[in-house]
Structures are given as structure tokens and as C-alpha cells.
Amino acid sequence: MTTPVPPHTPEDELEEADLEARLLLLERALTELPAARQTAILIGEIPDYGDLLLVAFVPADAEREESTQRAARAACARLVPVLPALVIPVDDIPYTLDGELCGQQLFDEMLPQIARDMLLPKEMSA
Amino acid sequence: MPAHSAATACSDKSPTFPSDTAGQVFRRPRRWMNQKGQLQPTGTEFEMIKLQDALRHAAERPDRVALVDGGRRITWSELADEIAKVAGGLAAVLPEGRPARAAFLCCNGWELVVTTAAFETLGVPITGLDFEASAEATADALEQLRPTVVVSSKLHRPLLIAAGWADREGVLQVHLHGVGEELAAPEPIVPNPQAGEPVAYSTLAAAQTAVTAPISQPYESFAVSYDAAGSPRLVIRRRSYEARRLAELVDEFAFDEDDTYLVTVPMYHASSPGWARVFFALGGTVVLGPYHDLAEMCRLITDEGVTATLMVPPVLSRLLAHPASAELRETSRLRFLLTGGQHLNRWIVNEAWDRFGPVLHHYYGSTETGLVTVLGPDELALSPCRSGRAMPGIGIAVLDGEHRPLPPGVRGRVAVASYQLMDAYGDAPAPSVLVDLGDGQGPRPFLLTGDDGVIDYEGRLELTGRTAGAVRARAAGDRDAAFFGLETELLDQPAVRDLAVLRVNVPDHGPVLAVPFVPVARDLEAAAYRAVSAVCARRTPWIPAHVIPVDAIPYSPTGTIRTGELLTEIMPLVNLYIHLDKQSATEIPA
Numbered sequence: 001m002t003t004p005v006p007p008h009t010p011e012d013e014l015e016e017a018d019l020e021a022r023l024l025l026l027e028r029a030l031t032e033l034p035a036a037r038q039t040a041i042l043i044g045e046i047p048d049y050g051d052l053l054l055v056a057f058v059p060a061d062a063e064r065e066e067s068t069q070r071a072a073r074a075a076c077a078r079l080v081p082v083l084p085a086l087v088i089p090v091d092d093i094p095y096t097l098d099g100e101l102c103g104q105q106l107f108d109e110m111l112p113q114i115a116r117d118m119l120l121p122k123e124m125s126a
Numbered sequence: 127m128p129a130h131s132a133a134t135a136c137s138d139k140s141p142t143f144p145s146d147t148a149g150q151v152f153r154r155p156r157r158w159m160n161q162k163g164q165l166q167p168t169g170t171e172f173e174m175i176k177l178q179d180a181l182r183h184a185a186e187r188p189d190r191v192a193l194v195d196g197g198r199r200i201t202w203s204e205l206a207d208e209i210a211k212v213a214g215g216l217a218a219v220l221p222e223g224r225p226a227r228a229a230f231l232c233c234n235g236w237e238l239v240v241t242t243a244a245f246e247t248l249g250v251p252i253t254g255l256d257f258e259a260s261a262e263a264t265a266d267a268l269e270q271l272r273p274t275v276v277v278s279s280k281l282h283r284p285l286l287i288a289a290g291w292a293d294r295e296g297v298l299q300v301h302l303h304g305v306g307e308e309l310a311a312p313e314p315i316v317p318n319p320q321a322g323e324p325v326a327y328s329t330l331a332a333a334q335t336a337v338t339a340p341i342s343q344p345y346e347s348f349a350v351s352y353d354a355a356g357s358p359r360l361v362i363r364r365r366s367y368e369a370r371r372l373a374e375l376v377d378e379f380a381f382d383e384d385d386t387y388l389v390t391v392p393m394y395h396a397s398s399p400g401w402a403r404v405f406f407a408l409g410g411t412v413v414l415g416p417y418h419d420l421a422e423m424c425r426l427i428t429d430e431g432v433t434a435t436l437m438v439p440p441v442l443s444r445l446l447a448h449p450a451s452a453e454l455r456e457t458s459r460l461r462f463l464l465t466g467g468q469h470l471n472r473w474i475v476n477e478a479w480d481r482f483g484p485v486l487h488h489y490y491g492s493t494e495t496g497l498v499t500v501l502g503p504d505e506l507a508l509s510p511c512r513s514g515r516a517m518p519g520i521g522i523a524v525l526d527g528e529h530r531p532l533p534p535g536v537r538g539r540v541a542v543a544s545y546q547l548m549d550a551y552g553d554a555p556a557p558s559v560l561v562d563l564g565d566g567q568g569p570r571p572f573l574l575t576g577d578d579g580v581i582d583y584e585g586r587l588e589l590t591g592r593t594a595g596a597v598r599a600r601a602a603g604d605r606d607a608a609f610f611g612l613e614t615e616l617l618d619q620p621a622v623r624d625l626a627v628l629r630v631n632v633p634d635h636g637p638v639l640a641v642p643f644v645p646v647a648r649d650l651e652a653a654a655y656r657a658v659s660a661v662c663a664r665r666t667p668w669i670p671a672h673v674i675p676v677d678a679i680p681y682s683p684t685g686t687i688r689t690g691e692l693l694t695e696i697m698p699l700v701n702l703y704i705h706l707d708k709q710s711a712t713e714i715p716a
Binding site: 021024028030031032033034035036037038039040042043044045054058059060062063065066088089090091092093095096097098099100101103104106107108109111112113115116 | 256258352391392394395417438439440441443444446447467469470471472473474476477510511512537578590598599611612613614626627628629682683686687688689690
């Protein structure tokens with residue numbers, strides 16, 4: 001496909017439109033992961049931390065969960081370097097019956113893991 | 127913009143229709159066409175299913191099963207008979223207000239199919255409402271639609287009551303029987319019932335009233351589209367496209383009366399009745415499937431000989447991951463599996479091929495545009511997961527900010543020209559623009575969608591996302607902020623080796639915290655329990671916490687807590703504690 005990848009600017013001062021374009025590229029990259037049954041992207045607003053890029057994925061099997069997480073993390077770093085990213089495997093991604101992502105519900109379900117992933121290293125190193 | 131460089135994808139393969147003589151003739155004549163490949167008039171155009179169509183199929187194949195719902199199997203002759211009875215009953219109680227419109231708020235079921243067909247027989251448009259929407263959104267949708275009849279089942283009636291539409295003056299309430307409810311005894315039918323006085327389905331079916339001619343009012347059909355914020359918008363069409371759509375789909379995919387279609391999407395979603403009526407119109411069989419029971423879905427595919435179905439990607443993903451679907455390659459007759467939406471992953475494409483063979487088709491369309499593109503299994507295996515080719519009679523353009531066609535390979539806003547397009551959003555006209563594709567046909571109206579996409583050099587459209595942007599979610603202020611620090615503080619407790627904090631929504635109770643912990647030693651379990659309980663009560667006093675000792679916290683290879691496994695282990699205890707709490711609360715005198 002000929003859609004160009006936006007250049008990585010060292011300042012990372014991206015306009016909102018550029019961010020959206022990068023998120024779309026990320027979304028496309030994630031859908032192509034061979035061992036992710038489902039993927040979803042959220043921008044989570046965390047108290048005292050600001051925006052956080054959250055990627056939830058349902059691993060196709062436990063053996064390839066780690067490699068899928070590494071691949072997703074790499075895609076986040078490459079395509080959306082402007083936002084800190086957390087890639088979290090989940091058992092399921094909530095959707096409405098007609099297939100719309102239930103973003104807030106997913107966020108609420110991931111919150112304990114987000115807290116664990118974000119806060120533990122920081123507080124342990126403090 | 128040079129004509130040859132505009133990125134457009136348009137199929138010119140149009141069949142011949144009474145009102146469209148410019149297209150090509152169908153590849154092979156079919157039963158409902160004459161020898162010139164023209165549609166035979168059936169009195170009215172195809173909709174969900176009308177009485178006259180059901181009678182026609184009943185005359186040809188009276189004992190063929192038309193509809194399957196759980197243990198109930200309805201033949202074509204039974205279905206025609208039931209539609210006639212219910213249409214007669216409805217005609218007797220239909221309010222005098224015009225235009226007559228109906229709305230329904232209920233799950234899929236055979237009574238809903240019959241009721242929908244009865245309304246369409248009477249010429250009354252019936253529209254489904256999302257029963258997962260909020261009361262405000264439901265009230266808003268009903269205010270826009272202004273129905274004169276509201277059909278509901280017991281399960282979703284509280285939503286109707288909350289929306290303030292359960293007892294509106296001049297609005298007839300029709301009550302269907304929900305799952306597990308006993309049929310109400312039929313009562314004598316009373317014309318013009320009082321506001322809020324419902325008419326039960328059984329009463330309509332027992333009315334013994336002759337079907338009258340369709341009421342006289344201009345053709346309109348409605349659908350409710352919900353935007354990203356959950357606000358409803360009424361999508362209006364003033365011309366029926368069903369006959370042409372049916373002919374195009376049959377020509378493309380060779381559906382016929384021997385096909386069996388499995389419904390997996392709620393009927394309020396436009397695609398669900400849209401595809402079911404294709405198979406009703408052909409005299410095939412429609413099977414109403416469960417939304418969540420994947421094992422039952424697999425059984426239905428095998429036992430009912432399902433040949434075609436539509437599933438949203440999340441359901442398809444769960445089905446493919448379910449052990450019961452492993453045998454379907456040997457046992458199913460499935461030859462057409464359609465999915466569409468943003469959440470199609472490569473894993474689904476590959477796994478569907480492994481489990482079902484080359485049957486997966488990906489579509490793009492919306493309530494506003496109808497069906498726009500389809501990509502077959504061969505191309506889907508090689509193309510990005512959100513690609514598609516324009517269906518016959520559909521034009522696609524990718525436009526820049528000033529609504530000029532963009533060249534291939536450049537991302538822009540997707541616009542659609544189609545005979546299936548809506549005419550208006552409520553009182554507002556459809557967001558259309560005139561676009562000249564440089565194909566000699568001059569400027570044509572295209573509907574601007576909310577999607578971004580790119581057309582490649584082979585004419586395939588790839589969706590790149592919604593213009594509405596990424597989904598945003600936020601922590602709920604101070605409460606979630608406190609929740610953030612909770613786990614850290616809990617893990618600092620000296621008697622705790624490991625711990626997890628899970629927020630669980632318990633049915634009929636509400637949210638609770640489940641806090642499984644591993645004590646550092648058996649004899650410190652009680653101390654750890656007291657410490658963890660105290661921290662939870664201090665930091666998150668608004669949510670009850672249930673602290674439970676476990677042997678280990680299960681982790682995935684990436685260090686994520688296996689929530690499902692952990693909940694399976696602890697939820698029986700959490701439920702027991704909730705029950706004991708309630709019991710002790712009722713035993714303590716005030």
C-alpha cells in the first residue's frame with residue numbers, strides 16, 4: 001500500500017491530525033499481527049499522568065503472547081512515539097452486540113493492570 | 127485533476143430493471159425474473175417479508191421450514207398464516223394518526239419477525255431501536271421517529287418506561303412474549319385502546335380479522351444510526367431499493383431458495399433484517415441464533431445446514447477461538463460468511479480459512495450508505511483487512527478537503543454514490559456533494575461518509591479509519607486516582623507476598639473490589655487479611671472490597687494477571703460474601 005508513513009520528528013510536536021494519522025497506521029499494523037485475535041486502541045486520560053496510548057490485544061495462544069506484545073510495543077514506538085504506550089493482553093475486548101468497541105468499559109477493566117504497569121516501577125525506584 | 131488520475135472505484139455491472147434499462151442482463155435467468163432478466167412484479171417491492179411473498183412461498187413449498195427460533199420451527203405455510211392473522215389484528219387496532227410508523231425494542235425472536243412482516247404487509251414502516259442504548263438516547267430516537275406503535279418485550283420494557291414512551295397518548299403498545307415467558311391468554315380485541323393499555327401478541331394473532339389493503343401513505347423507511355457519542359440520528363429513505371439490492375446480491379453470490387441463513391446480529395441493526403430478508407425473499411430458511419452462546423451457534427451451523435451468515439468481527443473472533451468450531455470444516459455447509467467493521471484482524475482471516483475454507487467475505491457499508499464494498503476470500507487473504515471492491519451499481523470516490531477526487535494511493539474522505547443511499551437525516555438533507563469523476567458522466571451526487579480511506583491502483587478501497595478519531599477513555603477523577611495507588615500500597619504490606627485488585631460488576635449488586643492475595647506465610651494469613659481489608663476501606667471506601675486468600679496469582683507469559691482464571695477461582699467466594707453481607711444486613715434490627 002502506498003500510504004506514506006509520516007516522518008518521525010525529533011520534537012514530537014504533532015498536530016492532532018498527524019496523531020490521528022499515526023494512530024490509524026498503528027491500528028492497521030496491529031490488525032496484521034498474526035497471533036492477535038483482537039486488538040483495540042484507546043487514548044486513556046490518567047490522573048496526574050495525562051494521555052496514554054493503550055493497546056489491548058487478545059492473544060491467539062499463550063505461547064505467542066510475549067512475541068505479540070513485543071511486536072505491538074515496537075509498532076507503538078515506531079508509529080506513535082509521541083505518546084507513552086502500554087500494551088496489555090486481555091481475555092476479551094468488550095463490544096456492543098453490533099460490533100462497536102465499548103471503550104470506557106475496556107479502560108475500566110484494564111485499569112488495575114494499567115496501575116500496576118505504570119506505578120509499580122516508578123514507586124519502586126523512588 | 128486529470129480524469130484518469132482520479133481515485134474512484136465504480137462498478138458498472140448493473141442488471142436490467144424496469145426503471146433502469148442502461149445496464150447489462152443478468153448472467154443467468156432466475157425464478158423471480160422473466161426471460162429478459164427483468165424482475166417480475168410482485169405487487170410491492172421486497173421488504174423483510176410481506177404476506178403476499180409468504181403466501182407465494184407457502185404455495186410452492188408449504189412444508190419447507192421458513193424460520194427457526196430455538197425449538198420452534200415454522201414452515202412457510204405456518205408463517206404465512208401467522209402473518210395474516212397478526213396483520214389482521216394490527217389493522218383492527220392501528221391508531222388513526224398518520225403517518226403510521228412503528229418502532230420495536232426487543233431481542234430477536236419469531237414473534238418479532240412475524241410482527242415486522244405484518245407491519246410491512248400493512249405498509250407501516252417499522253424501525254428497530256438499540257436496546258443497549260441509554261434511556262436518553264432511546265427517548266431522543268423515539269422523539270425523532272414519532273412512532274404511532276411501539277413493540278416491546280418484557281426484558282426491554284424498563285428502557286421504554288425510562289424513556290417515557292410506555293404510555294404515550296395516541297401510541298399503541300404491542301407486547302411480545304420474551305424468552306421464558308408464558309404466552310398470555312388472548313383477549314377480545316378492542317379498537318383504539320387507552321394510552322398505556324397494551325395489546326398482547328397473542329391477542330393480535332387470535333383476532334380473526336381479515337387483512338385490509340395497505341394504508342395509503344408515501345413510502346418512507348427509517349433506521350437509527352448512533353454516532354460515536356451515542357446520540358441517535360434518524361436515517362430516512364423515500365425510495366425502496368430492496369428489489370435491486372436483492373437482484374445484485376443474487377447475481378453476485380448465487381443465493382437461492384435452498385440457502386439457510388443464520389442471524390447473529392440484533393434485528394435493530396440495519397444489516398440484520400437487511401440480510402435476513404434476502405433469504406426470506408428467495409423462499410429460503412432463516413435461523414435465529416443466540417448472540418453469545420457460541421457452542422449453540424456452532425451446533426446450529428451444523429444441524430440446520432447453515433449456508434450463509436453475517437457476523438460482526440468480535441463474534442466471529444470468539445467463534446473461531448471456541449473449541450466447538452474446530453469441527454465445522456467437516457460438518458458445516460457454510461459457503462458465505464460475511465463480516466464487516468473496523469475490528470477485523472489477520473488472525474480472523476487466517477483462522478476462518480482454516481476452519482471454514484474460502485468462505486469469508488469482508489464488507490464495508492453503513493446505515494446511511496447501505497452495502498458499498500465486498501472483498502472475497504481470495505483477495506482478502508492477500509489484501510489489508512479493511513479492503514473492498516465496489517458492489518455493482520456503486521461508485522466510490524476518495525475526496526480531499528475541498529471535495530475533489532484524490533489520485534490512487536492518497537488518503538482522503540470516502541464518498542459513495544449508490545442507489546441505496548439515504549435521503550435525509552431527520553429534517554436535514556443528506557451530506558452530499560457533487561463530484562465529477564471525469565468519466566464523461568458529469569457531476570454526480572456522492573454522500574460524504576465519516577470514514578477515511580485510500581483507493582489502490584487495482585481499484586480496491588482500503589479503509590484507514592474513522593474521521594471521528596481514536597476512542598478516548600478517562601479515569602473517573604479522584605476515585606480512579608485513589609484506585610491507582612491502592613495496589614501499590616497493598617503490595618507494600620509486609621504480610622503480603624502477592625496480590626491483585628480486580629474491579630468486578632456483579633449482576634443485581636453492582637461494582638465490587640475483589641482482592642485476592644497470597645500471604646508470605648500460612649500463619650500470617652489472618653494478619654495479611656486484616657491489613658489488606660483496612661487499606662481498602664481507607665483508600666476506596668465507596669466500593670465494597672472482598673479480600674480472599676489464594677495460593678498463587680496466575681500470570682501470563684508477559685506478566686499480566688490472568689484475570690479470567692483468577693475470577694473463576696474467587697468469584698464463588700465473592701458471591702458467597704455478598705450473599706452473607708446481605709443476609710446479615712437484613713438480620714440486624716434497625
